[in-house]
Amino acid sequence: xxxxxxxxxxxxxxxxxxxxxxxxxxxxxxxxxxxxxxxxxxxxxxxxxxxxxxxxxxxxxxxxxxxxxxxxxxxxxxxxxxxxxxxxxxxxxxxxxxxxxxxxxxxxxxx
Amino acid sequence: xxxxxxxxxxxxxxxxxxxxxxxxxxxxxxxxxxxxxxxxxxxxxxxxxxxxxxxxxxxxxxxxxxxxxxxxxxxxxxxxxxxxxxxxxxxxxxxxxxxxxxxxxxxxxxxxx
Numbered sequence: 760x761x762x763x764x765x766x767x768x769x770x771x772x773x774x775x776x777x778x779x780x781x782x783x784x785x786x787x788x789x790x791x792x793x794x795x796x797x798x799x800x801x802x803x804x805x806x807x808x809x810x811x812x813x814x815x816x817x818x819x820x821x822x823x824x825x826x827x828x829x830x831x832x833x834x835x836x837x838x839x840x841x842x843x844x845x846x847x848x849x850x851x852x853x854x855x856x857x858x859x860x861x862x863x864x865x866x867x868x869x870x
Numbered sequence: 871x872x873x874x875x876x877x878x879x880x881x882x883x884x885x886x887x888x889x890x891x892x893x894x895x896x897x898x899x900x901x902x903x904x905x906x907x908x909x910x911x912x913x914x915x916x917x918x919x920x921x922x923x924x925x926x927x928x929x930x931x932x933x934x935x936x937x938x939x940x941x942x943x944x945x946x947x948x949x950x951x952x953x954x955x956x957x958x959x960x961x962x963x964x965x966x967x968x969x970x971x972x973x974x975x976x977x978x979x980x981x982x983x
Contacts, residue, residue, distance in 0.1 A: 809969050
């Protein structure tokens with residue numbers, strides 16, 4: 760049981776480039792979400808999903824896209840990276856109203 | 871608007887003492903509240919969940935209280951140890967959508983020997 764797996768762990772992007780952060784969970788959880796964490800600002804919700812084919816915006820969705828074609832996978836796409844998107848990104852999953860399991864994080868730097 | 875506030879950015883206490891962390895929320899009536907621990911460079915790890923009809927919950931040296939009148943949760947670590955040093959986060963579901971889980975900014979706890 761791997762839990763929540765995120766890749767890549769570290770990434771450096773140039774402004775304007777696009778990329779996808781991958782997230783997979785093997786716990787058959789319906790709920791998945793993406794957070795970003797910046798110093799002094801805690802975890803901020805970017806997008807979330809309550810099941811395959813269903814996604815919704817969180818608090819800071821601009822500049823990010825998500826899709827949920829399967830229960831297991833919830834990739835986060837940066838369409839045109841900006842320096843303001845330099846952050847640590849966490850993918851999470853849960854069975855709803857219960858424990859949230861987090862991945863180990865993806866450190867993204869946009870130069 | 872709905873807000874979550876954790877009492878301070880950092881808390882520094884002596885080993886063996888009880889650490890008390892505070893989580894306040896406004897304009898909420900959450901069905902439950904959660905506490906997580908986060909170590910540097912790692913993802914948060916779940917510690918405890920307390921529901922609105924529960925006043926107190928315990929797990930080993932951890933105790934959480936939930937006062938829905940004061941809109942506050944207190945997180946206690948008794949007999950604190952240097953290994954308890956970490957950042958502690960509280961989290962609640964949004965009133966507008968129970969699927970949206972919002973986190974406080976965290977309190978960094980340091981236990982000195």
